Amino acid sequence: MNCCAQVGAEAGGSAPFLTDHTTLIDSVETFIFDCDGVIWKGDSLIDGVPETLDMLRSMEEIFASSFAAAAYLKSMKFPTDKKVYIIGEAGIQLELKQAGINYIGGPEDGDKRIDLTPGQLMEHDHDVGAVVVGFDRYLNYYKLQYATLCIRENPGCMFIATNCDAVIHLTDAQEWAGGGSMVGAIKGSTKKEPLVVGKPSTFMMDCLASEFNIKTSQICMVGDRLDTDILFGQNGGCATLLVLSGVTTLETLQSSENKIQPDFYTNKISDLLAAKKVTTNA
């Protein structure tokens, strides 16, 4: 049983509504947030998110679950003379930059096309030691071939996937092909399996626990999906908080068919702002 489960959790039955925000925050050293359904929904930021993240950032470490690639590369001491080739968007660039890891590709290669001429050879950088693949709406054949060459021809080059999600909620209106599509493309051309550092792998929790010298039970995973986010947190030995601002309804959570119970649930992460009021009033 982790620390958070001791804060007001009922024995058996479904997860309790979070009431004691301050005790939860005090018992946690690091929050990991899923983004889709927690920070934003479709293309809209969820109500109260900026203030909540500001408040938590002043008290704890906070991470997006999508930042797992940088966390992993940092923890395995990715050599400073090596580079990452990115299939992905600005978020992966940002996380690698913040971790001090060299990278190429990503948005820079979004407009490149291959118009083949006889005998054409694509040169590639032999210092690429890892290809990181995440969701990329500007995927093209140039990127596929570049990543394929690095993985097939650079000795020891790693193939890292930030997630293998089939679909993503890019807009409220429908589901869109997700990171699993980009990862699948590179699996198909290399016949290699990626190291999946994001959900459902628990690399990230282990990396954070090691980096901050804390227990995984002092990490709280916050997400909107029972079978991915909450299970991911539980598999990593973390406390778990379900928010109802995404795909899971209270009815689903409390259904007798649901076997995955978080330590707590709340409506949206800005409910945590209540902790600030208590702290301020105290």
Added chain:
Amino acid sequence: MNCCAQVGAEAGGSAPFLTDHTTLIDSVETFIFDCDGVIWKGDSLIDGVPETLDMLRSMEEIFASSFAAAAYLKSMKFPTDKKVYIIGEAGIQLELKQAGINYIGGPEDGDKRIDLTPGQLMEHDHDVGAVVVGFDRYLNYYKLQYATLCIRENPGCMFIATNCDAVIHLTDAQEWAGGGSMVGAIKGSTKKEPLVVGKPSTFMMDCLASEFNIKTSQICMVGDRLDTDILFGQNGGCATLLVLSGVTTLETLQSSENKIQPDFYTNKISDLLAAKKVTTNA
């Protein structure tokens, strides 16, 4: 033992060099050709190919192994009021057109981009009854999302792959990410397995045998690779002819480590022109 194996094949040992071209051609009703390494190599047409194909076409049915998708759809009586969505290049369009099957996508969607606006919804054609995926150097996110929507949302929509090759010899200079990459992308966003109608599946042979009311042993598979083309032919119950114009050398063919023996081998398909001379002289 198929018909061709009786034309001069030695018992045991390695495959014989093809000498009796006329008897081979007489015993075959239909040739299936692999293209890469047989018709062209990298970006160059192999010597004597046009004349050879002209000669064979005047005597037999000939097919490219890449034409399996149309053959399959035709054989399963794909409804005329349904359409195919193509991820692929002009070849797939051509084969569907020749088979009288309606299609959309392919090269027409090569320049489309998704620049998301809030609430954006991609409409898709609910009459798409099959997505056919092959090699496509103009793959983009528009195509990925379109294909994903059809497979996920159109009841009964088939997911057909022409091949799952990791790499393809687009130019002589290097290997390029192949059809397996495009197929992998759609597997990743749909979490479905495709029906692979091309190599190594033997759908094509069965379709052709049924369509022309012949035995599969009257089909000759011509290819340059032992572990794909020749094995593909043998698994389909066909006669097999290895050409040395592609990746397989005579040394590899005759090596004691090679367990896959075609019925015959020859240097290049234009060697079959010798049959014409015999026929003409006869």
